[in-house]
Amino acid sequence: MKRKRFSVEQIVGVLKQAEVGVPVAELIRQVGITEQTLYRWKKQYKGLETDQVRQFKQLQEENGRLKRLVAELTLDKVMLQNSASLTRHCSRDCADRSKFALRRQ
Secondary structure, eight states, X not given: OOOOOOOHHHHHHHHHHHHHTOOHHHHHHHHTXXXXXXXXXXXXXXXOOHHHHHHHHHHHHHHHHHHHHXXXXXXXXXXXXXXXXXXXXXXXXXXXXXXXHHHHO
């Protein structure tokens, strides 16, 4: 079954119909959604107006984007720390080898 995308206005409209007292079975049949979807929408958007729901979705998207950014920056930091650590160890080893080579001559 093809998934339908509902706009914020449509979701709020469906929830308002449910609040007014339209029977759930009739409402979900009219809209073409499952009962689970209706209750998920209620849990997520109950009591919010259209503009509040839109702002809520924008904040969720921004939060997800910022979380991805933090994860990428954390990964970059770890990679740079590992690289610096390897460079430090390598430079010490190389210096020790060159001192040893100079002593042998």
